[in-house]
Amino acid sequence: MQTSTSQYASSAGIRAVVFDFGGVLFDWNPQHLYQQLIPDAAEREHFLTNICSPDWNIRQDGGRTLQEGTELLVAQHPQHEPMIRAFYDRWPEMLRGPLHDGVELLRALHAKDVPLFGLTNWSAETFPHALANYDFLHIFRDIVVSGAENCIKPDDVIYQIALTRYGKHLPNLKPSELVFLDDSARNAEAARRLGWHAIHHVDCAATVKQLRELGLPV
CATH class of the missing domain: 1.10.150 (DNA polymerase; domain 1)
Structure with missing residues (x-):
């Protein structure tokens, strides 16, 4: 995992981007x-x-x-x-493997020093397979895996756990300083309800457009 402590903020005050995995980065x-x-x-x-x-x-x-x-x-x-x-x-x-447009977006944000985090509904027993086989996962500063936390999206508690974890990397982090990409409208709406920016990820071009509107360098 990345450990850089550099401070970043977009013109709209976004300090980090949070990725769901299935349907955004992985074809599962x-x-x-x-x-x-x-x-x-x-x-x-x-x-x-x-x-x-x-x-x-x-x-x-x-x-x-x-x-x-x-x-x-x-x-x-x-x-x-x-x-x-x-x-x-x-x-x-x-x-089946990575969704290449999602991974390209991840790498583009990383190249611009945007802090990146993961938040995924995934079994703690199968997630190590992905971690061992897909190097782009090591770009993330932290990954919250539902199976390890015994709670799942869209329950409020997992977003609260994530905010606390990410805040260890970005002190004084507020929900409004995060933008979350998830292919589930329900999960995106749950994040939005808690004060996060959230994008229902349907296709990468639409997601990129919304990220640009938040001032992110993509």
């Missing part, structure tokens, strides 16, 4: 794996909606262990055991 999608395992589209959609569902996965992102989450689901749906176990046994296959 269970479909990447399950297209191989369940060829029938309707069957696959049912499985990923009702068995290995987003609500189930987010519990692991919130701190439940992969083993506990897996065993609970296998007990509920024993007929799907092989497909359930594949979710975390073959988890790296769901992480």
Whole structure:
């Protein structure tokens, strides 16, 4: 992680940019794996909606262990055991790789000495794989990982944890001095409600435009 203590502020008073990871910097999608395992589209959609569902996965992102989450689901749906176990046994296959426009934006901000932080809903057990394999993650001064904090976006508490952590790098940091990029409108709105600037990241060109309007050098 970067440790520079240089002070930065945009013309609008932004002192740092906070990145979500999935959908902004990473192409993560269970479909990447399950297209191989369940060829029938309707069957696959049912499985990923009702068995290995987003609500189930987010519990692991919130701190439940992969083993506990897996065993609970296998007990509920024993007929799907092989497909359930594949979710975390073959988890790296769901992480197709970086979203290059998002990474280019990250690097462009870093090149201008803008302080950068991460705030991601991600299991504490799978996040080390990303950290070990994607060097751009080491640009960040600090990364708040939901699974390590036992709380998830859009709950207020994780944004408060993040503000406190980032403030250790940027003393007297205020919510209004952060701009947060997240591909979830719900998560962006939660940050906004707490006084952060937030951009619902839909495409990089629109995000860049909004960052420029806040005086950031992109």
